[in-house]
Amino acid sequence: MHGVYSTRTAAFEISGESGKVLSPEVDVYLKGNCYLPQPEQQQVLGRIVAGGASHDAIRDLPGQFILVIHDKRNRKVAIVRDHLGQQPLYHTLEDDRLLFASSVRELRTLARRPWSFDRRGVYDYFAVKYTVPPATLFEGVSEQVPGTIVEFSDGKLQSAHSFFNRTPCTPLTDQGANQKWVAQFSAEFGKSLQTVCADADSHRFAVLSSGGMDSSMLVGAYRKLTQRRFPTIYVGCDGYKNDKAKEAEFVSRLFDTDHRNVYVSAAQFAEQLERTVEITDFPLDSPSTVLRSHLYARLGGEVDVLLSGEGADSLYTGYYIFDLVYRFYSKATARELLAVLVRLLPLSMLPGDRGRKARLVRQAMISPPDEYLLQNDILISNNAERLSGMLEAFDPGDYLPEFKRDLSGHSKADILNRILGIYRFAYLSAQVGSLAKLDDAYGLEHRHPFIHCPMIDAFNEISWDRKVGGFTRKRLVAEMAREYLPPAFFRMPKEGFGVPIAEWFRDPASLGQFVDLLNSAACRERGIFRKAYIDQLLSDYQNDRLEEPMYEQVLWPMVNFELWAKRALAIGVGVIGTVQNVLATSWNFLTLSTSVSAGML
Structure with missing residues (x-):
């Protein structure tokens, strides 16, 4: 879906919708699937037509969707992203025009002027391998926060409201219900x-x-x-030990399903990586996305x-951080004494992966939970210390500001929420x-x-x-x-769709063929990576000195970023924005969404 709304002329254009309800005063357009029979879906959209951008009507809408509500009488447009962001949605203001689309590629086709990098979005990507809404990789372009309604009129963003509670309010202990x-x-x-x-x-x-x-x-x-x-x-992957x-x-035999296995070779993975970056129009986060694309x-x-x-x-708490924080922070009664004792343990003697995991558990025991999450959690690909060495002009104060905001002022009672x-x-x-x-x-x-x-x-x-x-x-x-x-x-052991990233980066017929992208003039002059960091990384790679986690945490996102930049950017080499120059809509949206998520719903 993509569309344009001119606040000067009130002209409205949209395409790619999967459903709509039109009326003399308000039109509603839908992209996605509400999992409702067509008559019932039309009734729900009709309620939205009658009530405008009503929280109740939209919150009750199931499924994955984008809604666009065109209020012709009041000359405004509201765009809505589903509760948990299953459908992507981006928007930007260009002079008097609101541009919105379900992909950045579509948005770029509507734009009249070239775009430049948003340094803040770049920082996010190399920290967690995605951008944290509303940030994107481009200045002035916002990814809509899931579960929000954003209204535009008179050439600017007028309001942003949450219709789905961002942070649950679950008590630590309450056996009653x-x-x-x-x-x-x-x-x-x-x-x-x-x-x-x-x-x-x-x-x-x-x-x-x-x-x-x-x-x-x-x-x-x-x-x-x-x-x-x-x-x-x-x-799965050919020859993968896991x-x-x-x-x-085994599951197929249990339930007598028709089953098939599809395997991806190292060379096929490399070929499909380029195609997948092109499709998503974004440097990838997880290697498993390439398997799915194939x-x-x-x-x-x-x-x-x-x-x-x-x-x-x-x-539903599928990561160990919830147990670690609950046990060693929220319910800990002698945390200071525990921290002293744990520091004395000789964990450096434990080999390999066991030692690494033991050190992470110790860190959870002795660190404040917000610090632990920002430095060590599975969410984090690269912490602020590593990014300071990797990225040009990186300021640790710019590290994951949305996460810091969400964790600020936490207590033992609410940190898990x-x-x-x-x-x-x-x-x-x-x-x-x-x-x-x-x-x-x-x-x-x-x-x-x-x-x-x-x-x-x-x-x-x-x-x-x-x-x-x-x-x-x-x-x-x-x-x-x-x-x-x-x-x-x-x-039985469980893993999900694993990929032998390190092994395939060592293979010149697979991911290894992309490593030279980091040595190109375009990469070095783009202004993203420190040249000394590139030199050291390539030296360690060529001499097989890279630690195993570095292949997925560092080499994977850097190569993905360059593959994406080579294909997707229609801007000059080295052009990069600054955090301070991000268009006001992003920051207004951030402020508004913060205020409603903290209180209203």
């Missing part, structure tokens, strides 16, 4: 799965099966709830809808936004049964002492999975 809400949480999962599969008779469905718990739950639950089954598909095809095949190209129209387990980790809010509204939207772009390119649709607002609402009501414990990631999801999967399943 837990049983009720745990049951509701489980019931809502079943409802969500049946809702997103309601059109299974008219569409060709499949489950993207990693062999992990989340996708396997989809296979087992659908079979139990409907007595039907979908085909399952696994995508390949999980056996786990996916798979969808192979499917060639055989599948209409792919079910996937996205959202289970980000929405704040961290969960970051995972939900930044990390998750980056994951599923990339998949939506692949959908458009390959003519299929991802559906994510775990991303379901009533399920999230029920989870929010459950106290933290019930959500976490025993270092069981996504504890409530794991308990629910036992309704659908046998005990033998839980004894």
Whole structure:
């Protein structure tokens, strides 16, 4: 979807919508899928026509969507991004024109003047491998924050409102209503799965099966709830030692599904990387996006809808930081003494990955939780110290300002809620936004049964002492999975769609062919990376001195950025904006969205 609204002439143009309701005074346009029968969808859109940008009507709209509300009477336009950002949405103001689109590429085709880099967005990308809304990689271009309504008139952004609570308000301990809400949480999962599969008779469905718990739950639950089954598909890497095809095949045998494995070679991965960067119009975050892109190209129209387990980790405490912060901060009674004792442990004697993980746990025991998240969490690819050496003109004060804002003034009672809010509204939207772009390119649709607002609402009501414990990631999801999967399943190792990044970077026929991009004149003169850092990185790479994590944390995003810049930028080499020059709309939007998320809803 993309469109233009001129506040001077009131001219309005839009294309790419999948549904609309028109009236003499207000028109509503939809892109995406609300998982509602057509008559019911039209009724909901009709309520929005009657009420304008009403919070209640929009919050009740399920699914993944963009809404554009054109108020002809009052000469204004409101644009809406779904609750958790499953559909990407970008906008910019150019003179008297509002430009909006579901991809940056579409937005650029509407622009009349060239764009330049936004240094703040670049900092975000190399910190976490995505930009944190509203920042993007371009000056003056905003990515709309998930779950918000933004209104424009008179040539400027007038208001930004949240219709979905950014940060839950769950108590640490409250046994009273837990049983009720745990049951509701489980019931809502079943409802969500049946809702997103309601059109299974008219569409060709499949489950993207990693062999992990989340996708396997989809296979087992659908079979139990409907007595039907979908085909399952696994995508993996040739020769990868941690390949999980056996786990996916085990699930297929359990539920008697038609199953296939698709493998990607090192050379195919490199070829598909360039194509995927072109499709997403963004340097990639996860290597698994390339695997998916290769798979969808192979499917060639055989599948209409792919079910996937996205959202289970980000929405329902699927990362160890929640257990670490709960145990060693929120509920710790002698934290200072514990910190002294832990510092005495000789963890340097532990080898390899075991030692690295032990040091991270120790850091969680002795560091404030906000500092731990910003320096060591899985969210973080590169911390401020590393970026200071990597990026030109980087100021640690510019490091992830939205995360710092969300964590500022935290207490033991609310820190877990704040961290969960970051995972939900930044990390998750980056994951599923990339998949939506692949959908458009390959003519299929991802559906994510775990991303379901009533399920999230029920989870929010459950106290933290019930959500976490025993270092069981996504504890409530794991308990629910036992309704659908046998005990033998839980004894198998889990990983997801892994990629041997380091090995393939060492292969000149695979990712190794892209490393010389970092030595090009364009890269060196663009003004992003410190030249001394490039020299040292290339020397370490050529002499096989790079530590294993550096391939994915540093080399992967740098190569992706250069692949993207080489293809996507229609601006002069070396042109780069400054944080201070970002168009006012981004900062106004940031301020407004902050105020409503902290209080209203």
